[in-house]
Amino acid sequence: MNEKNLDEIAYRRQAFKLFDRGKSAHQILRLIPRSRSWLFKWKRRFDEQGWPALDSLPKAPTHSPHAYNPSVVKLVLRVRARLARAKVGLVGARAVFWELKKKRLVKAAPSISTIKRWLRRAGCFQSQTPAKEAYYPAPPLPDEWLSAACDWVARYLEGGAKVFCFHTLDQRTHALSQTMATAKTTEVACAHLLQSSKELGLADFLQVDNDAAFTGLGRKARIFGRFVRLALYLGIELVFISTREPKRNGLVERVNGLWASAFFDKDHFRSVIDVKRKRGKFLRW
Incomplete structure (x- = not known):
């Protein structure tokens, strides 16, 4: 009516x-x-x-001038499948969008939200409802201060060998320092701290979790571990996040996830040396 x-x-x-x-x-x-x-x-x-x-007819338009040809939808799904087979890289809607633009596969690339809707409809991923975040103080730091975050991630190789990858990330510039080892010991953590300080500069604050490699706790009560003593010697103030809340170190945690999903899981490595030899792909990307 x-x-x-x-x-x-x-x-x-x-x-x-x-x-x-x-x-x-x-x-x-x-x-x-x-x-x-x-x-x-x-x-x-x-x-x-x-x-x-x-009687009144429906007012909804019967033709959408912005509707895409089904061939464009199929192209988007093919590009996404090709990205999933790549050795290194992301596979989300944004990655597909830039691949279409870079290769000039279509005259006018669909928007990222449109690509995301097509990928979801095709079952490529499922949307998740984010949980309500509790308040967590994050005071802003002056521009001249260097704040970094450090964490590690581990993966198994064929035959049972294990590779540990330490990442330190400049939280302002997102510059990254990476070292690899076959063990997660205080010595390895200290070596990574020295290497990252050389590559990124001495941090004013370094955010880490409560892993024993960082805290040194568990062996002798009320004694600073070697990693803590080394950081203090270098003039770095350590910031330990809340226990069992890895999301508080979210920036470097996401780097760990990217390394695992977009690098390690997309290739076949015969040894830790092989991983180290190919790690340049991830760092350049």
Whole structure:
């Protein structure tokens, strides 16, 4: 029904009842406050479809000028599948979008939100409802201060060997330092701290979790471990995040996840040396 005039359909029906009684268009328009074009528009529709034609039609457009050809949807899914087979790289909607732009595969690339909707419809990933975040203080730091975050991730190789990858990330510039080892010991953690300080510069604050490699706790009570002593010697103030809350070190945790999913899981490594030899792919990417 016409939202502007609730009597619209009643006017239409009244007009055609008058037509049935032999009234002329001129006589009908003297009784109904409508135009001549309105009357003959509905007369034409009435002649074609009868009384049901006088009801209001859906106002939703039957054609979308922005609808994409199904071939574009298939192309997006093929690009996503190819990215998933790549040795290194992301596979999300943004990665697909930039691949379409870079390779000029379509004249006008669909938006990231459109690509995401197509990938979700194809079952490529499932959306997750984010949990409500609890308050966690994060005071802003002056620009001249260097704040970094450090964490490690481990993966097994064929035959049972294990590779540990330490990452330190500049939380402002996102510059990354990476070292690898076959064990997660205090000595390895200290070596990584020295290497990352050389590559990124001495941090004013270094955020770490409560892993024993960093804290040195568990062997002797009330004694600073070697990693803590080395950091203090270098003038670095350590910031330990809350226990069992790795998300508080979210930036470097995401780097660990990227290394695992976009690098390690996409290749076959025969040894730790092989991982170290190919690690440049991840660092350059």
